[in-house]
Amino acid sequence: MRVLIVTAVPAERDAVVRGIAATAPEVAELPVPGGVIHRLSPVPPTGRPLTVDVLAAGVGPAAAAAGTAAALTAAAVARTPYDLAVSAGIGGGFTTAPPTTAAPATTPRTTAPPATTRPGSAATHLGSVVVADAIVAADLGAETPDGFAAVTDLGFGTVEHLPPAPLVAAVAEATDAVRGTVLTVSTVTGSAERAAELLRRHPHAVAEAMEGFGVAEAAAAQAVPALEVRTVSNAVGPRDRAAWRIGEAMEALTSAFATIAPLLGTWTFDPEGTRQ
Numbered sequence: 001m002r003v004l005i006v007t008a009v010p011a012e013r014d015a016v017v018r019g020i021a022a023t024a025p026e027v028a029e030l031p032v033p034g035g036v037i038h039r040l041s042p043v044p045p046t047g048r049p050l051t052v053d054v055l056a057a058g059v060g061p062a063a064a065a066a067g068t069a070a071a072l073t074a075a076a077v078a079r080t081p082y083d084l085a086v087s088a089g090i091g092g093g094f095t096t097a098p099p100t101t102a103a104p105a106t107t108p109r110t111t112a113p114p115a116t117t118r119p120g121s122a123a124t125h126l127g128s129v130v131v132a133d134a135i136v137a138a139d140l141g142a143e144t145p146d147g148f149a150a151v152t153d154l155g156f157g158t159v160e161h162l163p164p165a166p167l168v169a170a171v172a173e174a175t176d177a178v179r180g181t182v183l184t185v186s187t188v189t190g191s192a193e194r195a196a197e198l199l200r201r202h203p204h205a206v207a208e209a210m211e212g213f214g215v216a217e218a219a220a221a222q223a224v225p226a227l228e229v230r231t232v233s234n235a236v237g238p239r240d241r242a243a244w245r246i247g248e249a250m251e252a253l254t255s256a257f258a259t260i261a262p263l264l265g266t267w268t269f270d271p272e273g274t275r276q
């Protein structure tokens with residue numbers, strides 16, 4: 001089992017590495033085009049070999065996609081492909097619990113399971129762990145006279161990737177995480193109006209960050225499943241940088257990955273992401 005974890009900044013990478021290092025020392029630093037991979041080899045409970053590579057690829061969806069694609073391609077060319085790509089880091093949390101029944105949105109979900117089958121959704125708080133059951137590009141589209149239109153409404157591409165549901169459930173349960181849609185934005189939300197607009201369009205959003213969709217898009221291009229794990233450093237809403245709790249969110253990230261790393265070693269993926 002080979003897992004690639006992609007963070008935005010080195011501080012997030014180091015927080016993830018510290019967590020995994022609780023059960024495994026770092027074994028190597030490997031250069032890849034545009035970055036350095038930190039490799040760890042935790043011993044999972046089943047004793048199956050597990051390699052976890054952690055890469056800080058930069059802030060934003062484009063940097064995340066570029067770094068992920070480079071690492072995935074290098075591994076594939078070396079005939080040691082990854083089984084899973086994980087977008088990890090801190091993020092902003094929505095503090096309103098998502099609805100328990102499906103609510104109308106301007107861009108209806110086409111592929112995600114109905115809301116009633118989404119256990120574990122709740123409002124986040126600072127330090128919460130969030131596991132994405134949908135990774136959604138929230139600002140990839142066009143403004144129209146009728147409001148925002150996603151690129152899919154314009155006939156292009158995709159705006160949503162769905163991580164393997166059984167893995168989402170297992171990781172969320174193990175880390176006591178809030179489960180829901182994690183939005184990828186290129187601009188950090190800075191007003192109550194924008195937060196409300198995002199929640200209106202994405203009623204199941206529990207967090208926003210800037211890289212998940214980039215990682216998932218690069219992974220999908222190589223048929224690699226993707227996961228997104230965030231810890232909440234701030235509330236999504238009016239800009240108040242002084243209220244960001246980055247230290248606590250980094251500690252929560254370390255703690256989450258101390259739990260997640262051994263768990264990943266118990267998984268082998270089929271195309272549906274179910275446990276084998």
Ligand SMILES: O=C(O)c1cccc(C(=O)CC[C@H]2O[C@@H](n3cnc4c(=O)[nH]cnc43)[C@H](O)[C@@H]2O)c1
Nearest residue numbers: 008059060090091092188189208209210211236241
């Ligand atoms: O202070 C600023 O103006 C500012 C502008 C751009 C980025 C930042 C960050 O510190 C973001 C870094 C990193 O953290 C994730 N993150 C954390 N909170 C949020 C959020 O509320 N909305 C979106 N992203 C967030 C993000 O993934 C970045 O990689 C600060």
